[in-house]
Amino acid sequence: MSRNDNGGDKEARRPLLSGNHLDPTELDSDEGEVIFDRRSSAISDESGGSATKRLTYEEAVEEAGFGLFHWLLLAVCGWANASDAVEILCVSFLLPTARCDLLLSSSDMGLLTASIFLGMMVGGYMWGYLADQRGRRKVLVVSLTVNGLFGGLASAAPWFWLFLLLRFISGIGVGGSIPVIFSYFSEFMPRLKRGAMISALATFWMAGNILAAGLAWLVIPRTWARFSLGTLDFQSWRLFVVLCSVPSTSSAVLFKLLMPESPKFLMEAGRGEEAIRVFRLMFELNMKGTGNAFPEFALRTNSKPGGETRETASGDAKRKHL
Structure with missing residues (x-):
């Protein structure tokens, strides 16, 4: 395989996200596991712009960090x-x-x-x-x-x-x-x-x-x-x-x-805005004194218990979605 082919292959496998926050990056494994790190803050959409991260419950908990709150x-x-x-x-x-x-x-x-x-x-x-x-x-x-x-x-x-x-x-x-x-x-x-x-x-x-x-x-x-x-x-x-x-x-x-x-519970009940406030509280206490700002992201929540999935955004991201 030529050098250009190798470069193209690396380019194709480059993580979609970049920055300082949580980002899904695929690693080679038999089970195709997705590992989340803190290197990105936004997802590039199809138009080449920047879209807000869409996080599940587990991903949002990771984003809030670990520290004083816990x-x-x-x-x-x-x-x-x-x-x-x-x-x-x-x-x-x-x-x-x-x-x-x-x-x-x-x-x-x-x-x-x-x-x-x-x-x-x-x-x-x-x-x-x-x-x-x-x-x-x-x-x-x-x-x-x-x-x-x-x-x-x-x-x-x-x-x-x-x-x-x-x-x-x-x-x-x-x-x-x-x-x-x-x-x-x-x-x-x-x-x-x-x-x-x-x-x-x-x-x-x-x-x-x-x-x-x-x-x-x-x-x-x-x-x-x-x-x-x-x-x-x-x-x-x-x-x-x-x-x-x-x-x-x-x-x-x-x-x-x-x-x-x-x-x-809030996410499963479709109360995404309240869940965002809880994650913000966790982040602010855990990151107190670090100077880190609460990241923008959207939550994948249910519109009502047992209902279909919808998204709730945090901070400025919410205004962008509106």
């Missing part, structure tokens, strides 16, 4: 994961003390231990469906609130059956937050960081175990934590139940005030 996300989601562990272990630590106060038999204690898991089984189906229909963030806020609110109310239950019912409802909240936390968290993660970050999130469960044990050691044996509240003899184990509800309640507040909706 560490903040790990802290908030990790605290929520730890709060679920605290709520589940709460009953195990209070049973020896509450047994006398609530006049519990051996079968009562077994039923009380199982109540939160029965609630989790019921809640898992309900919250999973709602997370796909209404959004991950909304479900996390509500399920964590249910967990913390009814877990705290259980501290004032004067008799066994009411305490059992409130713990069951608290378990319904736990059944929503545990699976949705991991789904929500993973949908912000770049592909190469996803496995390691999910493993890091799982370690907060053990931190919750340690927190529950520490609270039990500090509170339950203390005589100063006993007082009368009307007709209710508020003993130390009841204060322990209240304290165990604080992590869930505070997690709900953090998600409500600080965390955005999952961009994957």
